[in-house]
Amino acid sequence: MRTKKILLVLTLIACLASPVFAAGASETKAAPAADGPVVISYYTWDDSSHKALIDTFNATHKDIQVKAQILPAADYETKLTTLLSGRADIDAFMEKRQVDMFGQYDNGYLEPLDSYIAATGKPNPAVEAFKSSSVINGDTVVIPWRGGAYYTYYNKKVFEKAGVPTPDYYVKRGEWTWKKFEEVAKAITAADPSLVGSTIYIWGGQGFFQAGQAGDSIVTPDGKIDNIDNVVKQLEMRKRLEDVGAMWSLVDMKVTKLHYSKQFYDGNVGMLLIGEWFPGQMVTGRNDGLLAYDFEDWGITRLPCDQSEYVTVGLPTGNCITSYSKKKQAAFEFINWMSGPEGAAIAASYGVLPAAPGEAAKAEIAKNLPKGNSLDYFLEEKGNNTANFSPYGTRVETEFAKLQEDFLLGNINIEQFKTNFTKLLNDIIKTTY
Numbered sequence: 001m002r003t004k005k006i007l008l009v010l011t012l013i014a015c016l017a018s019p020v021f022a023a024g025a026s027e028t029k030a031a032p033a034a035d036g037p038v039v040i041s042y043y044t045w046d047d048s049s050h051k052a053l054i055d056t057f058n059a060t061h062k063d064i065q066v067k068a069q070i071l072p073a074a075d076y077e078t079k080l081t082t083l084l085s086g087r088a089d090i091d092a093f094m095e096k097r098q099v100d101m102f103g104q105y106d107n108g109y110l111e112p113l114d115s116y117i118a119a120t121g122k123p124n125p126a127v128e129a130f131k132s133s134s135v136i137n138g139d140t141v142v143i144p145w146r147g148g149a150y151y152t153y154y155n156k157k158v159f160e161k162a163g164v165p166t167p168d169y170y171v172k173r174g175e176w177t178w179k180k181f182e183e184v185a186k187a188i189t190a191a192d193p194s195l196v197g198s199t200i201y202i203w204g205g206q207g208f209f210q211a212g213q214a215g216d217s218i219v220t221p222d223g224k225i226d227n228i229d230n231v232v233k234q235l236e237m238r239k240r241l242e243d244v245g246a247m248w249s250l251v252d253m254k255v256t257k258l259h260y261s262k263q264f265y266d267g268n269v270g271m272l273l274i275g276e277w278f279p280g281q282m283v284t285g286r287n288d289g290l291l292a293y294d295f296e297d298w299g300i301t302r303l304p305c306d307q308s309e310y311v312t313v314g315l316p317t318g319n320c321i322t323s324y325s326k327k328k329q330a331a332f333e334f335i336n337w338m339s340g341p342e343g344a345a346i347a348a349s350y351g352v353l354p355a356a357p358g359e360a361a362k363a364e365i366a367k368n369l370p371k372g373n374s375l376d377y378f379l380e381e382k383g384n385n386t387a388n389f390s391p392y393g394t395r396v397e398t399e400f401a402k403l404q405e406d407f408l409l410g411n412i413n414i415e416q417f418k419t420n421f422t423k424l425l426n427d428i429i430k431t432t433y
Contacts, residue, residue, distance in 0.1 A: 099393025204401030
């Protein structure tokens, strides 16, 4: 199976092959060393699509080779921070928690990429698509390769067993609000207590869906506390759902280290709210025989939304180059390739939404989604907000996660949460430089 997959990827590359650097090629191409190709050290986490991208680049480029350094996904951010602070041998790396870029930029770890992009003779479509989350203080510091959007993933068999219409039914009627989401999750569990109506994962940023859709910043880039009412609203909803077993317990997930993909694979969860990368995990689940149901028995639709015009949340995933790398041009050629049509087609063949999907990528995505209207919702044009993309974001997310857990455990009430969260935000603003 793996050999066939790589052959498919190479075929896609052959079909899409075109000069990436149409202008200024002699200036932009990395010169191979006299004794062989330029080898760059690239850090990422364990993911099948990442490996396919690296393997295909190496198979199709003779002058540059990528030496992959794979870290466990669970503690990638912590380990990467330690490595960067020690100026480890890193030429380029994938950014997992996007708000970490602010600290990395302030500490001088990130290479500005504007001159490299300009030398190609054309704008980078992925950067242009996600400009607001690719630029810090006027410097482009990351090149996205994977898009950013959250969706409702649902198990058709669970809804059928519970006798409840699937979420797309409500989307079509303009009724897929957070109130309806809560109502549906409760109805599933009430119909059969062995079923869990919904799940939202343990990451702190998962608590900011409603705030992001409403356009709240939590802390503005210039250091002012924004509205936290929607953070409180979502947290109270989670508590109500957990209390009746209609949402998977956050604390239970942390203690047992139960991954959201495992929850959804096992077939007892009605809805999972997660990002654009999840179809790739469903493809992996199918290929590895991990699904407790047929691949066609799940679907994708919009995230619940209370706004008059639909908007989702999410940030793209991209790659950065270290400021101290001695192989910056070669590193740029790799990350620029990953964001382009060849990389997009490979990502799509693994069920991943590229940052700038072309027609070939869209055709590949269609092969890796269930039949029906899932493709339409996955690729539709939509607004995309984020509530916590600022220099304060990493600390805000970390401190929120602790307070959220205290509230869900019953250690503090909602008024205490609001007081403590506001105090913490003020402390973060005062001590972030």
